[in-house]
Amino acid sequence: MSTLFSKIIEREVPADIVYEDDQVLAFHDINPQAPTHILIIPKKPIATLNDLTEEDQALVGRLPLIAAKLAKQLGFADEGYRVVMNCNENGGQTVYHIHMHLMGGRRFTWPAG
Numbered sequence: 001m002s003t004l005f006s007k008i009i010e011r012e013v014p015a016d017i018v019y020e021d022d023q024v025l026a027f028h029d030i031n032p033q034a035p036t037h038i039l040i041i042p043k044k045p046i047a048t049l050n051d052l053t054e055e056d057q058a059l060v061g062r063l064p065l066i067a068a069k070l071a072k073q074l075g076f077a078d079e080g081y082r083v084v085m086n087c088n089e090n091g092g093q094t095v096y097h098i099h100m101h102l103m104g105g106r107r108f109t110w111p112a113g
């Protein structure tokens with residue numbers, strides 16, 4: 001099933017893209033929850049974390065590597081940041097194409113907000 005993020009990958013829906021390679025795309029979230037809020041997605045359309053297979057291991061492993069690279073480039077790596085992946089309804093997932101949220105530029109609390 002084609003999701004919003006597939007349309008962003010295909011440039012059918014505009015997005016403020018900050019990183020792209022042959023496997024991964026990263027772009028600013030339209031409704032930022034922090035001064036910087038970026039979504040990092042595999043180009044392969046995997047609906048939820050539950051749908052990952054062993055063959056996706058290297059692909060998904062790239063997401064935190066790219067998060068750290070972007071955090072360094074954007075200057076908030078040392079002060080800290082948060083990465084989140086939501087799964088299904090209770091996890092708060094709204095787009096069914098897996099994505100890592102990278103949020104920086106403010107202090108986060110735990111477990112909420």
Ligand code: 5GP
Nearest residue numbers: 004015027028029030031086092093094095
């Ligand atoms: P989820 O709730 O599935 O973990 O995260 C989905 C994210 O996609 C949300 O943070 C939401 O703000 C973001 N989002 C929804 N629609 C759009 C859009 O059209 N463009 C961009 N850049 N982000 C979107």
